Amino acid sequence: MIIALPIFLPLAFMIFAFLFRHFHGREYVAIGAAALNLLISVFLLIEVNTDGMVKIQMGDWPAPFGITLIADRFSALMVLVSAIVFMATMAYSIQSVDSRRKSFGFYLFSFGILMGVNGSFLAGDIFNLYVWFEVMLMASFILMSHGGERNQLEGAIKYLILNLISSFFFVAGIGLLYGKLGTLNMADIAQKLMSYETMPPELNPAFILIFVGFAIKGALAPFFFWLPASYHTPPPVVTALFAGLLTKVGIYSLIRFYTLFLHQNSEFWQPLILWIAGLSMVIGVITATSQFEFRKVLSFHIISQVGYVVMGLGLYTVAGLAGAIFFLAHNMISKTNAFLVAGYVHRQKGTLNLKVLGDFYKEHPLWAIFFFISAFSLAGLPPLSGFIGKYLLIKAGIDAQQLGIAFTALFVGFFTLFSMVKIWMEVFWKKTPEKQPVPIIKTALFDDKPVYINWMTWSSGAMAIIIVLTGVFATPVVDYCTLAAESLMKPSEYINFVLNHTQEL
Amino acid sequence: MRNIVLERIANLFLYVMVGFALFLLLRGHNRPGGGFIAGIIAAAGFLLYGIVFGSEKVLEKIKINPRYIMGSGLLIAFLAAIIPMLFGKPPLTGMWTSLAGIALGTPLLFDVGVFVLVVGMIVSIFTNIMDVLKWNS
Numbered sequence: 270m271i272i273a274l275p276i277f278l279p280l281a282f283m284i285f286a287f288l289f290r291h292f293h294g295r296e297y298v299a300i301g302a303a304a305l306n307l308l309i310s311v312f313l314l315i316e317v318n319t320d321g322m323v324k325i326q327m328g329d330w331p332a333p334f335g336i337t338l339i340a341d342r343f344s345a346l347m348v349l350v351s352a353i354v355f356m357a358t359m360a361y362s363i364q365s366v367d368s369r370r371k372s373f374g375f376y377l378f379s380f381g382i383l384m385g386v387n388g389s390f391l392a393g394d395i396f397n398l399y400v401w402f403e404v405m406l407m408a409s410f411i412l413m414s415h416g417g418e419r420n421q422l423e424g425a426i427k428y429l430i431l432n433l434i435s436s437f438f439f440v441a442g443i444g445l446l447y448g449k450l451g452t453l454n455m456a457d458i459a460q461k462l463m464s465y466e467t468m469p470p471e472l473n474p475a476f477i478l479i480f481v482g483f484a485i486k487g488a489l490a491p492f493f494f495w496l497p498a499s500y501h502t503p504p505p506v507v508t509a510l511f512a513g514l515l516t517k518v519g520i521y522s523l524i525r526f527y528t529l530f531l532h533q534n535s536e537f538w539q540p541l542i543l544w545i546a547g548l549s550m551v552i553g554v555i556t557a558t559s560q561f562e563f564r565k566v567l568s569f570h571i572i573s574q575v576g577y578v579v580m581g582l583g584l585y586t587v588a589g590l591a592g593a594i595f596f597l598a599h600n601m602i603s604k605t606n607a608f609l610v611a612g613y614v615h616r617q618k619g620t621l622n623l624k625v626l627g628d629f630y631k632e633h634p635l636w637a638i639f640f641f642i643s644a645f646s647l648a649g650l651p652p653l654s655g656f657i658g659k660y661l662l663i664k665a666g667i668d669a670q671q672l673g674i675a676f677t678a679l680f681v682g683f684f685t686l687f688s689m690v691k692i693w694m695e696v697f698w699k700k701t702p703e704k705q706p707v708p709i710i711k712t713a714l715f716d717d718k719p720v721y722i723n724w725m726t727w728s729s730g731a732m733a734i735i736i737v738l739t740g741v742f743a744t745p746v747v748d749y750c751t752l753a754a755e756s757l758m759k760p761s762e763y764i765n766f767v768l769n770h771t772q773e774l
Numbered sequence: 775m776r777n778i779v780l781e782r783i784a785n786l787f788l789y790v791m792v793g794f795a796l797f798l799l800l801r802g803h804n805r806p807g808g809g810f811i812a813g814i815i816a817a818a819g820f821l822l823y824g825i826v827f828g829s830e831k832v833l834e835k836i837k838i839n840p841r842y843i844m845g846s847g848l849l850i851a852f853l854a855a856i857i858p859m860l861f862g863k864p865p866l867t868g869m870w871t872s873l874a875g876i877a878l879g880t881p882l883l884f885d886v887g888v889f890v891l892v893v894g895m896i897v898s899i900f901t902n903i904m905d906v907l908k909w910n911s
Binding site: 270273277280281283284287288290325326327328329 | 841844846849867
């Protein structure tokens with residue numbers, strides 16, 4: 270029963286926000302709901318970890334006909350990590366979002382995103398997955414254009430059009446697949462595919478379309494254009510939320526599809542996925558070095574880090590998948606925190622142009638430490654969580670005899686370090702330049718009401734502590750990820766669980 | 775310029791279409807119809823009324839802010855989804871009871887929620903567009 274709550278709780282909050290739009294304590298209700306969501310996801314994780322998998326059939330219709338919600342170890346971990354990210358961004362937004370945006374439904378649409386994300390992680394039916402993608406897309410489009418500043422609308426248009434194209438590809442692929450196989454339940458599709466000796470070629474167009482849809486959503490090379498064009502325009506906390514959740518859902522779905530369906534045609538898909546992973550890593554990291562805007566540098570790094578996750582998937586070994594899952598979870602937290610620090614810099618200085626900024630370490634040493642932790646976790650310095658993730662992936666690559674991709678990952682790691690050191694030098698270390706090369710435009714992106722708790726510092730600090738702790742005490746997390754990867758490698762377990770079980774609650 | 779014939783027809787059609795929408799809503803469980811299509815038809819009645827009389831008159835006619843209509847529609851559908859959970863069944867399970875020989879169940883409640891939500895949503899969209907275009911003012 271608990272598996273339905275991560276979807277119904279955000280919906281309940283949205284109804285509350287609709288009906289009590291003038292309620293003044295809505296920030297605190299939002300934080301309460303986010304905390305409750307975190308609690309629910311912890312219980313879900315515990316339940317999944319003892320039982321292996323949890324499922325529920327919507328409307329009590331049995332499996333291939335009704336909609337299945339299913340959580341295995343991988344999706345439970347993703348729900349937990351996105352709950353952590355969401356909690357931190359909601360707490361952070363109390364101070365960082367202006368009251369006009371708040372009263373026009375900032376929390377309403379943030380919970381829309383949470384609902385879409387949780388739904389996509391738990392969906393066991395491809396059309397249901399598509400619907401959750403749409404929920405997420407609509408809510409994120411509104412948040413992206415919310416407030417209506419000029420450059421924000423420009424970014425929102427690019428974001429909307431490219432994401433609509435991706436949804437179109439996805440739903441076209443679903444349609445073809447349904448026409449060929451006559452089912453939408455993921456376990457049922459996987460079972461039907463297993464009954465073929467070789468993958469029938471008439472299914473390939475459907476899978477290619479779905480793959481391209483996920484690749485656009487997940488910002489993989491060569492489909493990443495929308496991401497750096499739009500992520501630097503909305504308020505910083507919105508970018509932090511998007512960076513933590515949206516692309517990762519695309520990657521999650523890709524991993525789910527590969528392990529259930531595409532691996533049966535692995536001589537075609539595996540080299541393709543490895544090439545895309547390598548290209549994403551290299552292109553993302555090299556284009557990032559040429560940027561001079563704080564959030565743009567981080568946005569290009571999203572592309573390169575998504576490449577790491579897909580590399581783990583492309584190896585298709587237990588170690589590789591475990592590394593991919595660990596890296597995905599680590600990346601959601603570290604990346605969000607890096608954007609949260611960018612938000613604080615923006616609040617203090619009014620700009621994020623690296624050439625203009627400086628002296629931040631002297632003025633705000635605590636935030637410099639937060640940035641240091643999250644950025645160098647992204648770059649992969651021990652003992653932070655990024656080091657463990659990269660170590661697992663590269664070791665898995667070498668073990669799987671894929672030396673090319675393993676060395677690419679190593680080489681990309683150096684460039685990531687270079688970019689992070691560049692931000693560190695420019696923003697935190699160097700003296701503020703005497704003559705400002707570009708004028709600073711102050712935008713009303715935050716609330717100046719006095720608050721009793723310094724929410725920004727607490728949320729970013731908590732994330733930094735989580736990063737350090739997952740790096741230092743990595744063993745239980747890695748063990749959990751290995752278990753999750755093992756069950757992903759055995760799709761028959763998933764199929765039997767969804768199809769052959771009698772109804773259980 | 776006022777057109778009396780058009781105004782009378784629009785006024786009459788509003789009631790006809792809302793009445794037909796309610797008929798479709800109740801018919802929808804076993805035959806064509808249902809909450810979504812009924813909501814669209816009712817909203818089309820309000821749209822016709824709005825084209826003739828302007829957006830303020832529509833809002834006067836329905837008396838409630840469309841935003842609250844949307845919220846309560848979501849709430850009704852949400853209740854239909856979670857009521858079975860209170861009885862230990864999966865969400866959205868159809869549960870039936872009978873009142874004076876008429877079968878009432880959560881699917882009907884869900885349809886009513888969808889109906890209210892769709893009406894509120896479409897009314898809210900077109901009144902906003904009319905205000906932007908300064909229609910009839």
